[in-house]
Amino acid sequence: MAEDLVLDTAIRDWVLIPLSVVMVLIGILRYFVSKLMRTSQLPDAKIVKEGQVVIRARNLRAAANLIPLKSFRSRKVYYSNEENGLLFVPKGQAPNAQAQMFSDPNMAMDMMKKNLSMIIPQTLTFAWVNFFFSGFVAAKIPFPLTQRFRSMLQNGIDLSTVDVSYVSSRSWYFLNLFGLRGLFSLILGEENATDDTQRMMQMSGFGFDPSKGLSAEKDSLDIVQHEWALPKIEQRAEAVLRKFVG
Amino acid sequence: MVGAAEEAQLNRLENQVDNGGGGAWEYLCLVRKLKVRRSEKVLKHGLSILNDPKKRSKLGGDEWTLYEQVAIAAMDCQCLDTAEDCVKALKKKFPESTRVGRLEGLFLEAKESWADAETVYSSLLEDNPLDQVVHKRRVAMAKAQGNISVAIEWLNKYLEIFMADHDAWRELAELYVSLQMYKQAAFCYEELILCQSTVPLYHLAYADVLYTxxxxxxxxxxxxxxxSTIDLTGGKNTRALFGICLCSVAIAQLAKGRNKEDKEGSELSSLAAMALEKHYKQRASGKLPLLTATLRNLKL
Structure with missing residues (x-):
């Protein structure tokens, strides 16, 4: 029975193509809107400094054996003493990410802008698709698929007898939503593509606390044992020279 | 750092462009990508593109990049009129841009109108107090005027925030050496060794400072x-070999009487002397007698 299903060409002209075109246009529009709303946020001097301190301390830890003991000790004290060491974070002063978000309205504002430019067009288009095109078959894939793909391709049609290779209109919307990324990177340039999936990942990573990095770095610096590598290198140099001369 | 293959490609392209074979734009792009300093060629070929409206319009948006490149090259060659034209064109196109602001500051520096450049830079810093390039320009400006101590002061302020910037540490070390402040320079070189522990030049410079x-x-x-420099270079660094010889002589002089360590050290220094002789034999055999005389004077 499934083979007999004939799709009206009007469906192609009035559903399939318009849906894709609208999705592309909305993607482009969203790109420009978010470009307009984006504020070039200046990094905070303190955060930049903390990042740099962590890098420098990491370098010290990695190459500690290459500098004399005296130099290493003075640096270690400079980083991790309990009064004004660079890596020392006084207790209770560590800024809580949550609290920081509330205290800094810019941050919340920024997040909201990002979310708005992402969520509003998505809900609107979803509502639009749902209202006008819900519940009918819009396309057919030229190859057969297993039953598992039914929820992906036939969202909105609750018929178990329709062959899985038919795509419902709502599923076509979802396929477009996630599949147009390549097209956007072609139109808008490589890194400008509005990539929802990546943005969602970023959201979940929000709340990184730099002071935690500082104290973690301090702990690992504290347990570094200094063992000067240079005396050994002297012997190695001797071997090198012997090989060269001999 | 420019790799050998890239350099060969660059030279080939330069040759081609010089002999009228075309490809000027590709050459300029490569120069920009590799960040090499060939200002005269860049000025010549860049201007030939800029003065030809047809070629220029073909570049599209890259035209402005070319303007910037030519402006910097012109400043390097002291063609200040050309530089001024380029900067003006850029300023007309991008009146609010920080990048053009920096270029303008650079131009004022090239003209040696230090006060004007300083005002430009400080206004740029007001917009973005963490602009690394501008901070570095200020240091360079103080250095160009001969105020080494002021340059050191600026650089220290810069390093207080951007303390992982090894180029800045290197500059600071060189400035300290030029003022004969060796202890401070030694600290900077230690920092450099920590950052990039496999660069033999830093080990060498640190050793020089310590010896001094x-x-x-x-x-x-x-x-x-x-x-360790010898270890890292495979015994090819002449300066390090000489350093070993001089150090062991100086140590032997200072440690006369308490002869506990000079035995193990003497072998390294005699090996270094032999390696030096071999180097001189291979590369500059005419100067070999000079070397042997010097080494004999050092009693090696």
Whole structure:
């Protein structure tokens, strides 16, 4: 029975193509809107400094054996003493990410802008698709698929007898939503593509606390044992020279 | 750092462009990508593109990049009129841009109108107090005027925030050396060794500074760092070989009487002397007698 299903060409002209075109246009529009709303946020001097301190301390830890003991000790004290060491974070002063978000309205504002430019067009288009095109078959894939793909391709049609290779209109919307990324990177340039999936990942990573990095770095610096590598290198140099001369 | 393959490609392209074979734009792009300093060629070929409206319009948006490149090259060649034209064109196109602001500051520096450049830079810093390029320009400006101590002050302020910037540490070390403040320079070189522990030049420079500082302990440390330079370069660094010889002589003089360590050190220095002789034999056999005389004077 499934083979007999004939799709009206009007469906192609009035559903399939318009849906894709609208999705592309909305993607482009969203790109420009978010470009307009984006504020070039200046990094905070303190955060930049903390990042740099962590890098420098990491370098010290990695190459500690290459500098004399005296130099290493003075640096270690400079980083991790309990009064004004660079890596020392006084207790209770560590800024809580949550609290920081509330205290800094810019941050919340920024997040909201990002979310708005992402969520509003998505809900609107979803509502639009749902209202006008819900519940009918819009396309057919030229190859057969297993039953598992039914929820992906036939969202909105609750018929178990329709062959899985038919795509419902709502599923076509979802396929477009996630599949147009390549097209956007072609139109808008490589890194400008509005990539929802990546943005969602970023959201979940929000709340990184730099002071935690500082104290973690301090702990690992504290347990570094200094063992000067240079005396050994002297012997190695001797071997090198012997090989060269001999 | 420019790799050998890239350099060969660059030279080939330069040759081609010089002989009228076309490809000027590709050459300029490569120069920009590799960040090499060939200002005269860039000025010549860049101007030939800029003065030809047809070629220029073909570049589209890259036209402005070319303007910037030519402006910097012109400043390097002291063609200040050309530089001024380029900067003006850029300023007309991008009146609010920080990048053009920096270029303008650079141009004022080239004209040696230091006060004007300073005002430009400080207004740029007001917009973005963490602009690394502008901070560095200020240091360079103080250095160009001969105020080394002011340059050091600026650089220290810069390093207080951007303390992982090894180029800045290197600059600071060189400035300290030029003022003969060797202890401070030694600190900077230690920092550089920490950052990039496989660069032999930093080990060498650190050893030089320690040797200059003198004192038994410093000399022994210096010798160790000369040894590590030899280790890193595979014994090919002549300066390090000489350093070993000089250090062991100085240590032997200072440690006369307490002869506990000079036995193990003597082998390294005699090996270094032999390696030096071999180097001179291979590369500059005419100067070999000079070397042997020097080494004999050092009693090696």
């Amino acid at each position: 500082l003198g004192g038994l302990e410093n000399l022994q440390t210096a010798k160790k760092y000369y040894a």
